[in-house]
Amino acid sequence: MPSVDVIDLSNKKVGTLDLADAVFAAPVNEALLYEAVRHHLAGTRRGTAKTKTRHEVAGSGKKLWKQKGTGRARMGSIRSPLWRHGGTTHGPQPRDYSYKLPRKMQLGALRSALSAKLRDGELRVVREFALGEAKTKLMRKTLDALEIARTVLLVDNTENRNLELSSRNLEGVKLVASRDVNVYDLLGHQQVLLTEAAAMKLSEGLQ
Numbered sequence: 001m002p003s004v005d006v007i008d009l010s011n012k013k014v015g016t017l018d019l020a021d022a023v024f025a026a027p028v029n030e031a032l033l034y035e036a037v038r039h040h041l042a043g044t045r046r047g048t049a050k051t052k053t054r055h056e057v058a059g060s061g062k063k064l065w066k067q068k069g070t071g072r073a074r075m076g077s078i079r080s081p082l083w084r085h086g087g088t089t090h091g092p093q094p095r096d097y098s099y100k101l102p103r104k105m106q107l108g109a110l111r112s113a114l115s116a117k118l119r120d121g122e123l124r125v126v127r128e129f130a131l132g133e134a135k136t137k138l139m140r141k142t143l144d145a146l147e148i149a150r151t152v153l154l155v156d157n158t159e160n161r162n163l164e165l166s167s168r169n170l171e172g173v174k175l176v177a178s179r180d181v182n183v184y185d186l187l188g189h190q191q192v193l194l195t196e197a198a199a200m201k202l203s204e205g206l207q
Contacts, residue, residue: 001025002118006125006196009142014127017196020203024118026111033116035101036109036183043098051091054079059086106183111206113186123192125199129156134165143173146193153189155181157197178202 002025006015019025059079067074081089117123124146131138143152151172156163159177167173176185178198186192194202 004118004123004125004199006127007146008127009130009145011146017125017199019118019199020207023111023203023206024114024123026108026115028112028116028119029108030112032105032109033112033183033187035105036113037187039099039101039106040182040184045097047095047097049092050094051088053089053091054081054087057085057087107206109183110181110186113183114192114202114206117186117192122190123194125194125196128195128197129154129160129163131160131162131166134162136166136169139163139166139170139173143170148191148193150191151189152191152193153185155192155194155198155202157195157201178205 001021002019003016004019005013006017008014054077057079059077061077061079064075064078065072078086080086114123126146131142152174154163154167154173154175155178156175157178164175167175172189174185174189178194178201181202
């Protein structure tokens with residue numbers, strides 16, 4: 001059972017926390033991580049690409065010349081896909097790119113991502129995000145004290161308005177609730193900062 005230090009916002013150790021083996025010491029399955037990221041990105045695609053068919057492009061509906069007797073190929077409309085400025089055949093249409101990923105795969109990928117972060121020393125646990133006021137400068141100072149240099153994912157188990165307002169304007173900082181943690185965010189940030197309550201929630205919920 002992996003044990004991690006619990007720190008306060010001054011980066012001082014205030015205790016230890018035992019985490020579930022099944023969640024934070026699971027084998028890292030890179031194939032599952034790939035599928036989870038692919039699934040997330042597919043769900044965020046807008047799918048608004050569209051071309052016009054022959055029924056939607058501008059142009060007269062008049063027959064260009066009579067059917068027989070001209071020596072030319074028969075032609076019924078200037079909007080034909082064969083013509084310049086005509087419609088497009090089999091072009092992209094608005095669609096939904098999202099698809100369902102089996103729940104067991106999603107949970108397995110989450111366990112792999114959390115285990116990889118802990119293994120690489122990129123996951124830390126704080127007692128709580130007890131900010132006295134909602135100020136971005138205060139949040140920046142707190143992150144500097146915690147030696148957060150680049151991107152960080154903050155995970156809290158409860159609604160914390162001060163934390164939300166303080167962190168939303170900081171580049172490379174993202175706040176999510178423990179129930180909304182996903183593989184894409186975990187892998188997309190260099191460090192992960194969990195509250196003690198969020199770490200226990202994940203340990204219990206992902207077993």
